[in-house]
Amino acid sequence: MFVSYKWLSEYVNLGGMPAKELAEKITRSGIEVEGIEVLGEGVKGVVIGHVLEKEKHLNADKLNVCQVDIGEEEPVQIICGAPNVDKDQKVAVAKVGAVLPGNFKIKKAKLRGEASNGMICSLQELGIESKLVAKEYAEGIFVFPNDVTPGEDALAQLNLDDEVLELGLTPNRSDALSMLGVAYEVAAILDTDVKLPNIEFEEAGERAEDWIKVSIEAKEDNPIYIARVVKNVKIGPSPLWMQTRLIAEGIRPHNNVVDITNYVLLEYGQPLHAFDYDRLGTKEIVVRRAQDGETFVTLDDTERTLSSEHLLITNGKEGVALAGVMGGANSEVVEDTTNVLIESAYFDGQRVRQASKDHGLRSEASARFEKGVDPNRLQAAADRAAELMAKYAGGEVLAGSVIAGDIDLEPKVVTLTLEKLNRVLGMELQKEEVEDIFRRLQFGVKTDNDQFIVTVPTRRGDITIPEDLVEEVARLYGYDNLPTTVPEGATYPGGLTDYQKKRRAVRRFLEGAGLNQAITYTLTSEKKAKEYALETRDLIKLAMPMSEERAYLRLSILPQLLEAISYNNARQIDSLGLYEVGSVFLKEAGEQLPREEEHLAGALTGVWEENQWQGEKKAVDFFVAKGILEGLFAKLGLAERISFERAQADGMHPGRTAAVVLDGERIGLVGQVHPQKAKELDVKETYVFEVKLGPVFAAKTEGVTYEPIPRFPSITRDIALVVNADVQAGALQQIIREAGGSLLKEVHVFDVYEGEHVEAGKKSIAFSLKYFDPNKTLTDEEVVKVHDHVLEALRDQAGAELRS
Known part of the structure; x- marks a missing residue:
């Protein structure tokens, strides 16, 4: 809710209190003021000018030479290119030396040989958003519709010397969705009175009930409906003060009748609608539920297909308004409207919200009906609108109101x-x-x-x-x-659980490794929800999704991380490492709610390391992604219990994908995104990993132990094994570790060869083995005995032969 300080001061005596101080008091009383906008901030030197003469520029078809009275001794000459500038207009003029929004300073200039001493301004040039400018002034300069004096401050006339408070309202405070509601709040804070509008107008001899009849068929949705009739109105611009107040509240002016309904909505919080009485087609208003499939054209000239869930205002034959949301094109107030029917009604908030949501029509009126309006203001709002139409549209208010239905107006005790x-x-x-x-x-x-x-x-x-x-x-x-008190009773120091400590360690390690944390949507589309899932489960669809793109709970984090990679690649950020610790949602048989499981996922692309002064550049590859996981598991004390096995997965490269295995249980995957999938996402070569954190954090680990620096030397043996091409290095390494026993301390691969010197269908894998005894120096005989046992195990279990 936007609140004009100057407008508010008409209802409450603010005592000259600065807007900032008032905002502080309102915030401390429970309604947060999210910001204060100073209208016209930084603008100076803008006055009212009177265009005395206008002539075509001799050297430019689209420019005019204007002589303008700005309240000084002599008129000034201003060159203006606006198509609507004309003689005898009162306009806003930025004098030489003036400052406009954006710190734009006005200087003397020459345009095509003619001197220009200032600028005739449009509203946009004075800082008003284009979408809030009335259509007649959307292109060109602003012309004051009222009688103003040259030389006066133009900002004051345009209400640009005001300040606007933005209130952040919680759903329960719908009473503050009106100027009067805010006035009651501020009056309570300042302990003063509220000055309500004094509604006075003369009624014509004719009665409204002779012009219109109202009946309600859907009484639960619309318990009460009030109609007033104003005849012989003259459609034109609303007063400037009203237009500027609407603009300050974020509403675009249209014409006097429509502006009055919007003004009363802001003042009383009661939505109104003005019908062109003569275009209704009948002398009857009937409020009913729409029929399934019934069509209706709204004010935006869009045909809407309605359902029985929508409330419709009709003329007894066809719809003329979608209740509480938007009026119909067939009864719109237009330039030649002469008679107006004012609608002031109480509509059920749920019914209005249903129509608003179904048709994507969110309006100031629907927002207020959804949160609830004051039924005691229905009549006052209708009377206020009638008064203003009589005053500013020259209308005659017919006697009385036509009221259908009733509503409990008794206050709660x-x-x-x-x-x-x-x-x-x-x-x-x-x-x-x-x-x-x-x-x-x-x-x-x-x-x-x-x-x-x-x-x-x-x-x-x-x-x-x-x-x-x-x-x-x-x-x-x-x-x-309110007094502050110290809690009584026993106190216990806070701390992290073991799970939380490990999760924090994961984040610190990955960020230390150079990855950035991402937080992505847990909601996704049906297609993406199935991708990269570590477990195959039925999908879980939301009952009321925001959109089809966010309709399902995810089974994997990777699709969202790949979206982030694609988004950044499209913006020329080619080297990127992202990780996320987040939840996936698994459907359980017989359970209504899914099981939430925490996963770790990462995605890397582009250059991993670059040293420009050395001309060195290393791109991300499979071993970078695998190495990050190995380092992480080492940090968690699980390095010896983790292994990587060749794997196949949809959306992953068939030869560069591995399963992550903990104590024989598959807990994740790591590898390259399939090139075809990368092409679909428009990303470069990308590597990903995803791991279940539950089993990782639940795994029992030994405490950290320290050993003294070895006093005795180690012995290293290198072996090159010839094996079948499909034998995995990890399987050989596991055999070596088990056969090497306690003396074998380290084993790692240092070469893989396939080529003309190795038999077809075979490959050579070279390992380096380190033997060590912390208590003595090993003899050759002891090492040979263990080493022979290793070779024998390799030969028996994997068919490996030493390469000659």
């Missing part, structure tokens, strides 16, 4: 005891203090001993139980004034 109030707040407030707070809120209150019987105005529909009253007292008393 809520009781609260002083004992409960003080117990909940931890205070010792006196009865008189509490009564005073309810008085400031303009709640009726009676006291029976220590019990407060509070009559809550209908404008505060959020207050229904005693706890609501406790909150009202607390916020008006001042949260800062």
